[in-house]
Amino acid sequence: MESAPKSRMRGSARRTVITAAALKVFAEKGYHAASLGEIAKAAGVARTVMYDHFPSKRVLLLAVLQEQNTALVEYIGARITGRGTARERMRDTVDAYFGFAQSRPEARKLLFDAVSEDDPEIRTVRWGIREARTKAVAAMLAQDMREIGVDPAEPGAEAVVEFIITGMDGVAQWWEHRPEVPRSTLVEGVMWLLSSGLGPRS
C-alpha cells in the first residue's frame, strides 16, 4: 500500500493516499461501518494523523465524493467526441460509462449505490451528483426525443431518463458478479433495448 515505510510525506501527497484508502473502505463497508482507524491503517498512518488532514469523517467522505465525481466527469468527457450520429454518440456514452465502472468499481459504488443517506449534507451532495448526471443524459437525449414528438420536459420523459440511468447502474452492479461477460455484450444489450425495446433485434 505504501512504498516508503519510514519517510515522511508532503501534506498533499499524504492526503492523496488517505482519500484513496478512504475510497476503498467506504465503498466496501459503507459510511457508518467504516472507521477512521481502518482507513488510517489502509493509508499507512496512525489514526490521529487523519485529523491533521481532514477535520472529520464526514468531511473526508465529502472530499472523496467530490474527487471521484470529478474523475467520473473527466473520464466520460475524454471518451465522447460529440461527433457522429445520435446513435453513435449514445453508444460511446454507454461504453464510456461501463468503462468507468470497470476500471474504478469502488468509485462507481461510492457515487451511485445508496450509501448512508442520513446526514443532511451528505444527502444533498449525493443528490446533486445524481441530478447532474440526469441532466447530462437528458440533454443528450432531448434532441432525439423532440424528433419523435416527445417533449423532454414532460414527466413521462423524465421518468424514462431516470429509468435509463439507474438501469445502467444496475447492469454495472450485476457485472461485478459476472466479470467474464465482455463489455461489448453489455453495450449491445443496452443499445438493443434503447433502440427498439423488447422488439426484434436490429
Next chain:
Amino acid sequence: MESAPKSRMRGSARRTVITAAALKVFAEKGYHAASLGEIAKAAGVARTVMYDHFPSKRVLLLAVLQEQNTALVEYIGARITGRGTARERMRDTVDAYFGFAQSRPEARKLLFDAVSEDDPEIRTVRWGIREARTKAVAAMLAQDMREIGVDPAEPGAEAVVEFIITGMDGVAQWWEHRPEVPRSTLVEGVMWLLSSGLGPRS
C-alpha cells in the same frame, strides 16, 4: 403509535409493532445509523424489551427483510392475473410494482436500495431477494425473448433483465421526489421504452 399506553401486549402482537417500527427507522436511516433505542421508542417500549423478542439487531433486520419480501410477493401476485396478451401481463406487472412502491415506500427502500452490505449474512439475504426478483421477471420475459430470436440465457439477455429491474427501481425512487406525477404516467413511460425503445411512440 401505540393506542393503549398501559396494557401489556401478547408476544406476537408486540413483535408486529416492533417490526413495523424497525421498518420505518431502518428505511429512513439505514442499518448502522439506526439504533435499537430509537426503534424501541418508536415501538413504544423500553429498549431492553427488544431483546425479549429478538436476539440482536442483525436478526431483527433479517426478520423485517423477510417479512417485507413476503408482503411484496403477495402484493404483486394478487394483482397479476396471468391472463391477456404478453403486453397486458407486462403492463399489469409494471403497474403492480409501482403500486407497491406507492403504498409502501419504506418497504421498497429497505428491500431494494443498497443499505448496509457489510454483514455477510445480510448481504446474502439481500442478494437472494434480488435474485428471486430477477428470476421472476426473466421467466415472464423468456417467452417473448424466444419469439424474437433471443436466447434468455445468454449474458446479454440477463443484463437486459437487470437493466429493466433496476430501472424500475430508479423510477420508483425518483417518484418519491415527484409524487404529483400520476402512476399511469410512469407505467406509460416504461411501457413505451420497453415496447419500442427510444423509437416513435406507438
Next chain:
DNA sequence: AAGTTAACCGACACTCATGTCGGTTGCGCG
C-alpha cells in the same frame, strides 16, 4: 382464587467509535 408464565423495565458492564492535546522529529529553507 391461586399459580405460573412471560411481557416489561432499570441499572450495569463492556466495546468501540470519534475527536483533542501535547510532544517528537523529519525535512525544507534561510
Next chain:
DNA sequence: CGCGCAACCGACATGAGTGTCGGTTAACTT
C-alpha cells in the same frame, strides 16, 4: 548549519450503542 514548520504519533477524554441480569407485575390458566 540550524531554525522552524508541519507531518506524525501515543495517551486521554468522551459519548453512543449493544447486550446482560434480576426483579416486577399483568394476564392467562386451571
